[in-house]
Amino acid sequence: MTFDQARWRRDDEPVYEPLLSDKDETTVGISGDSSETDDADSTVDVPLPDDLTRDELTLPELSEPELARHYTRLSQMTYAIDTGPYPLGSCTMKYNPKFTEDVAALADASIHPDRPERRKQGTLELQYRLQDYLARIGGMHAVSLQPPAGAAGEFTGILVAQAYHEANGDEHRSEVIVPESAHGTNFASAAMGGYEVVKLPGGEDGRVDLDALEGALSEETAALMLTNPNTLGLFERDIEEIAEMVHDVGGLLYYDGANLNALLGRARPGDMGFDIMHYNVHKTFATPHGGGGPGAGPVGVVEDLAEFLPTPRIRRSEMGYEEFEPDNSIGKVHGFSGNWPVLVKAYAYIARLGDEGLTDASAKAVLNANYLAERIEYEVPYGPFHHEFVASAGEQDAADVAKRMLDYGVHPPTTKWPEIVGEALMTEPTEIENRDTLDSLARAFNAVVDEADETLEAAPSRTAARLIDQTSAARNLRLSWQALEE
């Protein structure tokens, strides 16, 4: 397979597809009561006093055909799951079924949240059903759909834990324990909640070291945040003992749902002893990542914690469905009800797959990860794996390996993390890839494994842009086209 990504460029200037502002800009004068603008291309009278208005606005003014071409070209310079495999570890880049887009775009989905409950029964019913689906899938008692992203779900969970401890007169607890190999958001979310973050070193088998955990736990422990399988793709086999240890000191166990795609139908966080969890619907339930978002990060909790969830939640009532504020709610974590259209897509995906489809998705995801791990020539420590594995680039620089893989037409894995594996290549093919694609992915890895450092350092060359200078981007900050003109 060869790969040449579209690269629209001007031959007479050192740019690819020009910025809108390089094409055509127009200045519109804004005239309040009295003022005149000198150098405007046109002027609009706005019914406001002059001291409340700006003088002019300068922005690109292009025709619709020009814009259609601009954005179509830019899309062709963007790699996506629909253009090729995207085995980015921890990100679960799976195919996003197209029908979910149509379902979320239904006119009846497009309503304002401040409508009276009686007038939005359909929306409340879908929310209620999704709460219920997620509770079943996670083995949780109650779910809030409000957090707009996984990290927002973590922060919500931390606030819930805090509220629980306060309600128990236990507000002194000041520490949240996080394994060193955890997602960066875990540390940051705990810190945002005002907690001191205690980092737990990993054990030799890549799992939680129970002795280290014993040492870290104390009366100060508010919670332990874990993902299971962990970021090495390994199931924390001691999870029941871990749960007992955390609960014995009065702490709560938090489940980071980023890796839930490994377990659907096989195990549930609630059954493992977790008290709080978030779901990444843009990972596990196939809502598109959209270049970084929007996602959604619903939070599930066990029965004792339901009273602390954000407001409003949805329940059945005489009229059908109604919103209610949990008794000791932490309040709000989003201005309204979260990323509703994303939640509609997740609902549609779960309803389409059902029990068997969800279970099968995880089985295939795990099968694919283990198959690919077998097929690549890089060393893959630990194992057997669940949804992902972490290979080591050995003497090569993992970041350079990734750049070179781009030349072979595939998106590379997550690199240099978790640090427990040197020069890590964290790889998650997901369930969507067939054997041929996995083989071609393996060929991309294996083509790079023997290549010289000079070759890697010069990569990529078949992509829209060649290797991009990160240092100069940070040192000479230019964050807008205005800054480019300076």
Added chain:
Amino acid sequence: MLAAIGVDEEADLFDIPEGIGFDGEFGIDARSEREVREDVETMLGRNDTMVELLGRGHYDGYIPSLVDHLSQRSEFLTSYTQYQPEVSQGFLQVLFEYQSIFAELTGLGIVNCSMYDAATALGETALLADRVRSTAGNRVLVPEHLRAEKRAVLANYVAGTDLSVETYGMDDGCVDIDALADRADDDAVLVYAETPTVRGVIEEGLPAIADIADEHGALFALGSDPIALSVLEEPETVGADVVIGDASVLGLPASYGMGLGMFATREEYVRQMPGRLVGASSDAADRRAYTLTLQTREQHIRQERATSNICSNQAWIALRAAIHAAWLGPSGLVEAAKDAISRADRLADAVDQLSGVDAPVHDRHHFREFVASTEQPADEIAAQLADLGYAVHALADHEIQLCVNDLGEDDLDGFVAALTEVVEG
């Protein structure tokens, strides 16, 4: 494939202790694509068909077809965060253009590629103020007219700090400058104000508010939206240090509250700000290229010392907003703002003619929405209007709030007729 791995069946791949295994019975029946579509259509069909005069931070607007068609291109929709910029130039350039358009609208040089919504952007602003404050002070001053849910989100964002959120008063819909001056002292680290306010009032005292913040060494954060900013005084000019708000008035129709958190600030705070940033650089062929930059502020590198925990953001909504803004162009943006002012004025004039209705309550300039006082209880009016197919906010005992959104003249005429029926019988 199983043979290649050396196991007999898929179940052998799972390394799950017996005691916690699950039998796979969620009780969710699989359905065909068509059945799911029909299920959701039927369910959402139970939402009443209504003309919504609802706003207060979330708005419905006409979205040009270009936005839907181009944003739905698979390459944009199904890509992820641009950690490999060499194959993500297209999306990065759109985000760079988004940052640039908002830099022009705010006058502030630095715009991130999105927060979740206006409320979380306000929370992040307080945390920014906490990081950059030069004093031991801990007071965050917010206006009396503030959406309660937004304030509730702010309260959660500052829960892990020593910041305390306090309210200052309003005077006929705008900031009561004297009241704010009395409240502010050297312990203030952030002064927040909005234009337009949650009640639709265009703030008239921005330079004075900025002076008060400046005098005490506090940050001045302004809440607004990109259509309003197309005609209102440039925030940079009036002294704002941070501009936040919901930018989904571009790019999104009413979406049950999904938003696009705008976040702009001055260059001096760039290393302390939350969220992703796209910068210009060059590639090995010396052509201009774009990349995520200053990632050392972010959680995946800085962990608990990151400026925020945000990872997934609203990038695709930012892309939609950028396309929408480009489609409107400067004249379209200014005309949209002009419309939001004049159409709100016309509706206020029309309902003010009715006996028992006084509109607008505040003798100020309005944008998109306004508050009307009513002789009859507001709840009753809202309920009767709902029976006639119109949704309005019932605020207090005798106050309703009306937002024109992008409603056509027929809908607005129909609403005035319905309100006439309700208040005049």
